[in-house]
Amino acid sequence: MRYKGILLFMMLCAATTLQAQYLHKPGDKAFDFEGVTVDDRAYHLYDSQAERIIVCFWSVDCEHCHDFLKTLRKHVDLKHDFELVTFALADNAKEVKKKARCLRLRGYHFFDPAGWDSEPFMDYDVSFTPTVILIDKDKNIIGEAYDWDEFEILIKHE
Numbered sequence: 001m002r003y004k005g006i007l008l009f010m011m012l013c014a015a016t017t018l019q020a021q022y023l024h025k026p027g028d029k030a031f032d033f034e035g036v037t038v039d040d041r042a043y044h045l046y047d048s049q050a051e052r053i054i055v056c057f058w059s060v061d062c063e064h065c066h067d068f069l070k071t072l073r074k075h076v077d078l079k080h081d082f083e084l085v086t087f088a089l090a091d092n093a094k095e096v097k098k099k100a101r102c103l104r105l106r107g108y109h110f111f112d113p114a115g116w117d118s119e120p121f122m123d124y125d126v127s128f129t130p131t132v133i134l135i136d137k138d139k140n141i142i143g144e145a146y147d148w149d150e151f152e153i154l155i156k157h158e
Contacts, residue, residue, distance in 0.1 A: 024124060026143050030055075030135045031123040035110055038097040043085065043108040046139055050083035052155075053135040054107075057126045059089040060099045064147070065130045069103050071148045076155070078106040086110065087120045089129065 024031070030053075034044035045053070054072070058065035069086075078084050084107030088096040093111040100109045112118035116126070124133060132151055134142040145151035 024133075024141055024144075026141055028141050030133070030139045030141050031120070032139070033120055033123075037108045038093040038100070038111050039109070041108065043110075045085070045135075048083055048139075049137075051137045052081065052142070053083045053085060053139075055120075055124075055133040055135060056084065056086045057089075057121060057124065057129055057131040058086060059129045060095050061089075062129050066103060068130045068132070068148055068151075069105060072151070073104060073106075075152075083107065087112070087118070089115050 030045065032044075032046045034042070034047075036042055054076070056069070056072075058069065072078075072084075076082050084105060086100070086105070086107060086109045088099070088109060088111055090096045090099070090111055092113075096109055096111040100107075110120070112120070115121070120126075124131065128146070130146065132145045134145070134151075134154055136142050143154045145154050
């Protein structure tokens, strides 16, 4: 009987995870957000005129995130083809600003001391970094990726 209880618990956890994973899916309207970046620029997603918007959730302490962002910078034209919006986990905004400059990232970089509990992280159900959401000009979600290989497939097949 004990094993049935454990099995039922595991099935419920799996179902909850699957349900959370689909809080947003391709074709859904992206969650709107606005705010002031770490370098004091105002930004409002729904006012963006970009053809495609990359929303990246990352951590300043995550080497995998740094590798992804460096590869993104090398292979994606962040000036003409895409607009980059990032939400970073860090101790403070100054740390995000410094790391974004170090990585030479063009874009809009945000910091919220609430971290994982901040509205953007919660809206997109982000549970690990990097998490990347690709959005089209109509503010619809194209897809989601967790590393460069997935992202490259996403931008080639949109």
